Amino acid sequence: MHFSLVYIYTILLLTFSAFPITMKFLDFFFLCPTLIALASAAIIIIIIKVHGKIISVKKRKYHHVAGTALHQFLNFHRLLEYMTDLTRERKTYRLLSFVRSEVYTADPNNIEHMLVTNFANYGKGWYHHSVLTDLLGNGIFTVDGERWRHQRKAASYQFSTKLLRDFSGSVFKSNAVKLAGIVYEAAVSNNTIELQDLFMKSTLDSVFKVVLGVELDTMCGTYEEGKQFSNAFDEASAAIMYRYFNFHWKIERFLNIGSEAVLRKNLRVIDEFVYKVIKSKIEQPQTLQFDETKVMRGDILSRFIELEETDPTYLKDIILSFIIAGKDTTAITLSWFLYLLCKHPHVQEKIAQEIREATKVSDGSTIDELADSVTEENMEKMKYLHAALTETIRLYPAVPVEGKFCFSDDTWPDGFSVKKGDIVSFQPYVMGRMKFLWGEDCEEFRPERWLDENGNLKKESPFKFTAFQAGPRICLGKEFAYRQMKIFCAILIGSHSFKLADKNKTAKYRTMLTLQIDGGLYVHTFQRKK
Numbered sequence: 001m002h003f004s005l006v007y008i009y010t011i012l013l014l015t016f017s018a019f020p021i022t023m024k025f026l027d028f029f030f031l032c033p034t035l036i037a038l039a040s041a042a043i044i045i046i047i048i049k050v051h052g053k054i055i056s057v058k059k060r061k062y063h064h065v066a067g068t069a070l071h072q073f074l075n076f077h078r079l080l081e082y083m084t085d086l087t088r089e090r091k092t093y094r095l096l097s098f099v100r101s102e103v104y105t106a107d108p109n110n111i112e113h114m115l116v117t118n119f120a121n122y123g124k125g126w127y128h129h130s131v132l133t134d135l136l137g138n139g140i141f142t143v144d145g146e147r148w149r150h151q152r153k154a155a156s157y158q159f160s161t162k163l164l165r166d167f168s169g170s171v172f173k174s175n176a177v178k179l180a181g182i183v184y185e186a187a188v189s190n191n192t193i194e195l196q197d198l199f200m201k202s203t204l205d206s207v208f209k210v211v212l213g214v215e216l217d218t219m220c221g222t223y224e225e226g227k228q229f230s231n232a233f234d235e236a237s238a239a240i241m242y243r244y245f246n247f248h249w250k251i252e253r254f255l256n257i258g259s260e261a262v263l264r265k266n267l268r269v270i271d272e273f274v275y276k277v278i279k280s281k282i283e284q285p286q287t288l289q290f291d292e293t294k295v296m297r298g299d300i301l302s303r304f305i306e307l308e309e310t311d312p313t314y315l316k317d318i319i320l321s322f323i324i325a326g327k328d329t330t331a332i333t334l335s336w337f338l339y340l341l342c343k344h345p346h347v348q349e350k351i352a353q354e355i356r357e358a359t360k361v362s363d364g365s366t367i368d369e370l371a372d373s374v375t376e377e378n379m380e381k382m383k384y385l386h387a388a389l390t391e392t393i394r395l396y397p398a399v400p401v402e403g404k405f406c407f408s409d410d411t412w413p414d415g416f417s418v419k420k421g422d423i424v425s426f427q428p429y430v431m432g433r434m435k436f437l438w439g440e441d442c443e444e445f446r447p448e449r450w451l452d453e454n455g456n457l458k459k460e461s462p463f464k465f466t467a468f469q470a471g472p473r474i475c476l477g478k479e480f481a482y483r484q485m486k487i488f489c490a491i492l493i494g495s496h497s498f499k500l501a502d503k504n505k506t507a508k509y510r511t512m513l514t515l516q517i518d519g520g521l522y523v524h525t526f527q528r529k530k
Contacts, residue, residue: 060409060417063103066093079511080400084430091436092414102423106431108463109413114404114424115463116471122424123148125405131243134267135236136324137317151318152472158300159476164210165483171209172484173371175202176491178219180367183496187525192501195338196521199331199488204230206484207326211300211319212277225273232269237324239263241513274319278312281305328514329398330481334488335521336396337389339507340445341493342500342523347388347447348493352528354384355494367495374490382486383457387450389485390465394438395445397467400429400515428467429515437464497526 066086072095075082083104086093092105105111114122123144124132132142140151158164179202186193201218208216218230239259243249252260281301301319341348358381359373403425411417418424435442438449452458462470468478475481501522510518 060411061415062101062418063092063094063416064090065096066090067095069095069097069102071095076511080427080429080509083401083427084433087427087430087434092412092416100421100423101419102425103418104425104427104430105412106426106434106437107412107414108437108461111426111466112463112470113413114426115469115473118410119472121407121410122404123407125407127405127423128403132240134263135240135270136321137313139317139321141321141325152476154304155318155322155476158304159480164300168206168210168480169376169483169487171206172487173374173491175206175209175219176488177367177371178202179488180371180491180495182219183492183525184367184527187496187527190524192522192524194520194522195498196331196335196517199334200328201230202488203331203334203484204233204323204327207323211322211326212274213281213302214277228269229273232266232273233323233327236263236266236270237328238512239266244513270320271316274316275312277301278315278319282310282312325477326481328516330484330488332398332515332517333389333393333396333481334485335517336507336515337392337485337489338498338523339500339517339521340392340395341388342498342503344445345499347445348497351382351385351388351489352493352497354382355490358382359490359494361494367491370494371491374487374494379483379486379490382490383451383455384447385486385489386457386482388447389482389489390450391445391447393467394428394432394465395443396509396515397428397432398514399467400509401425401427401513402466402469426466428465431464431466495528497528499524499526 066089072079072082087104087106091107092103092110094101094103096102124142125144129142136142138147140148140155143151179198182198183193185191198219205216205218208214216230218227239262242259246252246259249260252258253264256264278301282305300322301315304315304318341351358378359370361370361373365373403423406418406420406422406424408420409417431437433443450458450460462468462474468475501524507521508518510516
């Protein structure tokens, strides 16, 4: 009976593999009650077989079993709400899959143990590397040990240089002005626009210029080769993300079918484009000559080449990691931020007033003049804007779940143990909705929680506010991201006001590795009265 159920479950998985990645296979799944019953039985039997012996003979104390991978699958359409419900019952719990436990925790002490105290025992491991390596290779987000330390050191140096800060600031302003021009045209013509897509294009253009020194220009669509890369990168990223939910992706890759066929096709486009740019950069000098003065190129690729890193594969892995880190994260945060400002117009107006006071723009100022007034010094004065962005990240973190691989058996500060091979995760989205961390109003959008009585910014423990991680793997691009978001917000909100196209609609997220607004963000825009 056991082998029959496994056979049926295998047939079911192969049936799903015949459909493209975009198919809503859950609709098909729920139309087949007999298959789901048999598949469920098979999963439960396998889990009991795998875990039963461990549970029965264990000497250590392990976290409560709250469910299985099947429960996650059945709650896929509301996955983060499901995980929030579980966390409200227990700060830390286990879900059982076929061969391991998946441990989820919202306990800051446990998170500090993972990210700092016993950092060496928790990393990407073979599992995450196997999923991500076809796109990101041996880049900083897929490796551990010496490879990671080498890349981290080099990247940390680049992010700390004034050259990159100045160069990236000018790039962000340029693309924010382009986006503000599109918003202006929509306001004048009284047209609705979809902001999330525009943010995605604008931030991709920005990160591509900062990382590679190349104008992608997806907002205007004038660079056909750049457009092809952008589309291929989006499709490849989606296919890579799908692997985390597709139990048989390796079979699809071997047979070159389904989402893996889509991935392989797009990887060829990505590799061809990136290797072409790398070759061009290596062959040209990394300094420009102006009136007998040497000026260094500001993009990250040029800076790595200056450090005599000339292996094309190594450079590709590095820069694609930076692109995937900077492309969606700021765009998603800006989208949720504008959504929340539309839901809380008094906050939107308070931010607009702060921007006007900080920049001291005069009546009738153009978008370019406003952009010129958005300096580092003036942005330091925009504390309420900073607080509102942080509050957005608390409620809607761009990466809602962070996972690690446990390298060896360990006992956490709460007294419970984890086993070698377990996947251990903390969930910034879920933690933002925990009363024991943020109080009774944890689900309210309240920027004031990040300001003290004098209006100065307050700091929270990174083991409580986990969106940027902590310890040795803390996000290198944190200040980089805040700078980009504040520049975009200052220029957009300083020149326009925004209202939802459907003020009664509640935004929902798409269940994927990043927290995109499902269906986009449609708004009406209006020029601000001087």
